[in-house]
Each structure stands twice: as structure tokens, then as C-alpha cells.
Amino acid sequence: MKRHNFSAGPCILPKEVMLKASEAVLDFDNGLSILEISHRSKSFVDIMEKSRSLALELLGLEGKGYKALFLQGGASTQFLMVALNLLEKRAAYLNTGTWSDKAIQEARIYGEVLEVASSKDANFNTIPKGYTVPSDYDYFHCTSNNTIFGTQMKSFPKCNIPMVCDMSSDIFSRKLDYSQFDLIYAGAQKNIGPAGATLVVVREDILGKVSRKIPSIMDYKMQISKDSMFNTPPVFSIYTSMLNMEWLKDLGGISAIEKENNKKAQLIYSEIDLNPLFNGYAKNEDRSKMNATFTLTNQKLKETFETMLDEEGINGLNGHRSVGGYRASMYNAMPLESVGVLVDIMSDLERKA
Numbered sequence: 001m002k003r004h005n006f007s008a009g010p011c012i013l014p015k016e017v018m019l020k021a022s023e024a025v026l027d028f029d030n031g032l033s034i035l036e037i038s039h040r041s042k043s044f045v046d047i048m049e050k051s052r053s054l055a056l057e058l059l060g061l062e063g064k065g066y067k068a069l070f071l072q073g074g075a076s077t078q079f080l081m082v083a084l085n086l087l088e089k090r091a092a093y094l095n096t097g098t099w100s101d102k103a104i105q106e107a108r109i110y111g112e113v114l115e116v117a118s119s120k121d122a123n124f125n126t127i128p129k130g131y132t133v134p135s136d137y138d139y140f141h142c143t144s145n146n147t148i149f150g151t152q153m154k155s156f157p158k159c160n161i162p163m164v165c166d167m168s169s170d171i172f173s174r175k176l177d178y179s180q181f182d183l184i185y186a187g188a189q190k191n192i193g194p195a196g197a198t199l200v201v202v203r204e205d206i207l208g209k210v211s212r213k214i215p216s217i218m219d220y221k222m223q224i225s226k227d228s229m230f231n232t233p234p235v236f237s238i239y240t241s242m243l244n245m246e247w248l249k250d251l252g253g254i255s256a257i258e259k260e261n262n263k264k265a266q267l268i269y270s271e272i273d274l275n276p277l278f279n280g281y282a283k284n285e286d287r288s289k290m291n292a293t294f295t296l297t298n299q300k301l302k303e304t305f306e307t308m309l310d311e312e313g314i315n316g317l318n319g320h321r322s323v324g325g326y327r328a329s330m331y332n333a334m335p336l337e338s339v340g341v342l343v344d345i346m347s348d349l350e351r352k353a
């Protein structure tokens, strides 16, 4: 049976990327596996360099003072690494969901945190608006896409201080002026590659301004000076991420994939809006093009609906426990047809009910 993987992460990757990655597991370099070659070998150093430059190229940040790093520990480690490297006294955070909340908790270990705005009272079904970012703070931190609640920032505030963004679940999915950010981070397992690597893109001139001693492995400057190889990097995750970035580049880059992502979002949201059996969770103007969250209006249909999903090979549609209902994650590799299969089931359910 063909499976349609709507999982929030780890998640779908393009089939051809997985094929190439699996070939490299068996034979990458004259009979040697990608899993056994030295990370100091020329062939892996080339992969690391290519990955770092592809990330900057796709984001339109080449030659603009940024460095790309592939680190470990996931986006969750960036919650503290950002604060360690940038928080001298106090930082400003926008609280739009579970992940921002966690980033705030970690930053509080290192200094004072101001929540400039929060949508907690609305259980994060919306993005706060009308706040201002103060200029006398060390940096401003936001989360571009809220994977759990299905909201997404459509615009970003004007900032006189460095702007840091957790883009774990929508990096490479839409055109933005990425140079408005000074530091971007993203765990690989949503739109970049397999779990294990974390992409960090940082403007070098914001670093080196805090007075604390930073442990070497946590120090962006150290990681930059070691070309992202302070210690053994997650070679397989980085190699597969490189293949995935090449796939995206060949497709026409972010502007090409954005058109596909728009079509998928349009398809699912128009079904959610028109079908009386479903309610969208996120406020319309803030809803995410990557993760669509919705609930059934009639719980009696739950079993029927879920049986239909199983029969058509729909995987990973359960909502996060803090929201309930369903969540369709439609990252870059998700084909429009798969969203079509889901939407057909939703409209079949309406006919049956």
C-alpha cells in the first residue's frame, strides 16, 4: 500500500534522496560506506563544505557575513546555546507556543528574559501582533512556525537588536528576506534531512560580545573556526541533508517549492473551511503552511474517519497532545497528491455522515 506520511518530525524526505542516501550507506567511496569513512577525509570535508554553502545559497545569504554550521543536540540545544553566546544581561522573546516557551526557560538560566508578547491565553492558536521590540536588549528571539499549534509568523518585527529565529519546521519552505535575521537555527529532521544534525546560520559580527566563558563545543566562534568540525559531526545526517538541499536547488530553490507549499496549504484549508465536519484550530490569518491543525466537530465519527485514514495509508495525522485532533504536516517533500488523498477522505466522510 502507498503510504502518505503526514508526520510532524522526523518526517517525509524525497524518495530519490533516500535512495541516494541508502546507496551511500553500502558504497560511498570505492567500497567504503558513508558510515565508516573518516570525517577528516577529503570526501567528507567536501560534503561538509558543500552542505554549508548550499544552506547559505538557498537562503540567499552568500557573501553577506553569515556562516553556516551543522551542529548536534537538535534545536533544543540551540535554546541554551543562543543564550550562552548572546545573552549578556537580558533578552526579549516572543512566546508563540511550546517551543518558544522552552527557549525562554533555557534563556532564563543565563539572564533576564522579557516576554514581549504571548498567545498563551489563547492556547497559542494565534500569533501576537502590535508589540514592539525594545532596543535596549541583547537580542530578540522568535519561532517562525509553531509545529504543535499550527501557526506561522507571516511577518517579522522591525528590530534594532539582533533577531534570532527558530525555523525548525519551516526553513527552506518560503521566500523571506533571510538577511533580516542575525541567527537562524533548525533541527534537521523537519525540512532539512534526518535527525542528528542542526543547522545554524549566524552573522559573525554579532558574536564575541558576552563576557562569560563559553564551553568550547557550545561556542559558535569556536565552531566556525573549526569549520563545523570541532568534534565528529553526524556524518550521515549531514550527507543526507546535502542531498536534500541539492534536490531543492535542482527543483528551483525556495521560490519553486513555495509555490507547491502554497497549493498544498490551499487544498487542505479550503476543505477544512468548507467541510462542516472539521474545524481549523489556528486563527485563519496565522495558520501555518507546514502544519495544518484541525478537529472533528462530531466525535462520533472519529472511528470511521480514522479507519478511512488507515485504509488509504495516511500516517502520522494525530495532533499533538496539547491540541488534540489532527495535524497534517506538509513539509517540502510532501507531494500535492498526498494532500489530495487526505482531502478526498475528508469529503467522503461528509458524504457518508
Ligand SMILES: *Cc1c(COP(=O)(O)O)cnc(C)c1O
Pocket (backbone or CB within 6 Å): 009, 073, 074, 075, 076, 077, 099, 143, 145, 146, 147, 166, 167, 168, 169, 187, 188, 190
Ligand atoms: C521540533 C522542533 C524543535 C525541537 O527540535 P529538536 O531538534 O528535537 O530539539 C524546536 N523548535 C521547533 C519549532 C520545532 O518544530
